[in-house]
Amino acid sequence: MSELKICIVGIGLIGGSIGLALKKELRDKVCISGLDKNRETLRIAVERGAVDMATSDYAQAVKDADIIFFSTPVLQIGPMVEKILPFIKSGAVITDTGSTKQFIWQQLRKILPPDIYYVAGHPMAGKEHSGIKAADANLFKNKCYVIVEDTGAPRKVVHKICSILKLTGANITTLDIAKHDRCASIISHVPHVTAAALVTLLNHNKNDIEANLKLAGGGFKDTTRIASSNADMWADICMSNPEAIMAHLEELKEIIDTVIIDIKNKNRENIYDYFYEAKERRDKILDKTHNLFEI
Ligand SMILES: NC(=O)C1=CN([C@@H]2O[C@H](COP(=O)(O)OP(=O)(O)OC[C@H]3O[C@@H](n4cnc5c(N)ncnc54)[C@H](O)[C@@H]3O)[C@@H](O)[C@H]2O)C=CC1
Numbered sequence: 001m002s003e004l005k006i007c008i009v010g011i012g013l014i015g016g017s018i019g020l021a022l023k024k025e026l027r028d029k030v031c032i033s034g035l036d037k038n039r040e041t042l043r044i045a046v047e048r049g050a051v052d053m054a055t056s057d058y059a060q061a062v063k064d065a066d067i068i069f070f071s072t073p074v075l076q077i078g079p080m081v082e083k084i085l086p087f088i089k090s091g092a093v094i095t096d097t098g099s100t101k102q103f104i105w106q107q108l109r110k111i112l113p114p115d116i117y118y119v120a121g122h123p124m125a126g127k128e129h130s131g132i133k134a135a136d137a138n139l140f141k142n143k144c145y146v147i148v149e150d151t152g153a154p155r156k157v158v159h160k161i162c163s164i165l166k167l168t169g170a171n172i173t174t175l176d177i178a179k180h181d182r183c184a185s186i187i188s189h190v191p192h193v194t195a196a197a198l199v200t201l202l203n204h205n206k207n208d209i210e211a212n213l214k215l216a217g218g219g220f221k222d223t224t225r226i227a228s229s230n231a232d233m234w235a236d237i238c239m240s241n242p243e244a245i246m247a248h249l250e251e252l253k254e255i256i257d258t259v260i261i262d263i264k265n266k267n268r269e270n271i272y273d274y275f276y277e278a279k280e281r282r283d284k285i286l287d288k289t290h291n292l293f294e295i
């Protein structure tokens with residue numbers, strides 16, 4: 001096999017984890033260059049072996065690359081592709097790991113030349129810690145990695161990206177782009193907004209904060225883990241999938257309103273059904289989602 005040349009733009013948690021996973025599997029059959037705006041990240045990425053070389057120079061990073069992964073926060077992906085595009089060789093494939101897909105595709109479709117292909121991706125794996133120090137070669141093992149096929153890339157190109165991603169241990173799933181954004185909203189974006197809301201509720205009750213924290217047990221910790229995620233990344237996600245996130249939050253508001261009314265009316269039966277049906281559903285998904293994400 002001739003040496004595969006990959007460039008990773010944004011070598012943080014996800015970009016760094018892709019680099020570590022591919023280097024672990026392919027060793028010297030792959031040469032990975034890394035590009036990041038943060039100098040310390042460049043140094044750590046090389047030190048940890050996530051990339052073979054790291055630079056902040058666009059031409060040096062991408063000129064030989066067959067595949068370029070964009071793994072910066074979502075609002076940076078379109079502008080970064082635009083800046084780097086003049087240095088990308090003909091026939092190269094761009095892919096990304098952004099958590100929302102329609103917003104990015106709307107930007108890229110206007111600027112991509114016909115000889116550079118785009119395959120949109122989204123690993124449904126991550127953690128609440130960001131940055132290269134949190135990168136992990138096993139992050140994607142047995143996790144779902146969504147590939148969106150609506151971006152006009154030839155089948156052969158999509159297969160090439162999928163076969164490389166499979167080396168990370170991820171399970172590849174395809175979805176159409178609108179369905180991706182709707183489903184990601186329900187299963188990931190709205191849960192993150194909601195986890196932050198639970199911590200905000202704690203913040204609103206400042207007078208009781210010490211007593212509240214003394215009482216905090218597993219329940220609060222379990223439901224708020226993802227509120228420790230990177231604010232910059234989540235602000236970008238909300239800005240780039242607004243319709244789905246707003247619609248699902250409105251729906252959630254109605255659900256909470258109904259609970260309030262049922263409590264007010266002392267309707268124990270409705271409240272029981274609310275908890276019972278949620279438990280039934282969650283217990284079922286515990287068995288089924290092992291290849292979607294670990295619960
Ligand atoms: N954190 C998570 O659990 C997941 C994140 N994602 C998506 O993957 C992408 C990356 O997320 P993380 O790795 O968690 O973020 P991160 O913050 O760990 O890494 C982002 C990296 O991009 C670099 N960067 C930012 N703007 C840049 C620019 N203009 N030029 C060059 N480098 C730049 C940063 O210095 C940083 O090293 C995001 O689009 C996010 O939505 C997808 C799945 C899971």
Ligand SMILES: O=C(O)C(=O)Cc1ccc(O)cc1
Nearest residue numbers: 099123124125126127128188
């Ligand atoms: O930390 C967790 O459990 C996550 O949910 C990680 C995550 C964050 C963002 C994504 O787009 C996908 C997965």
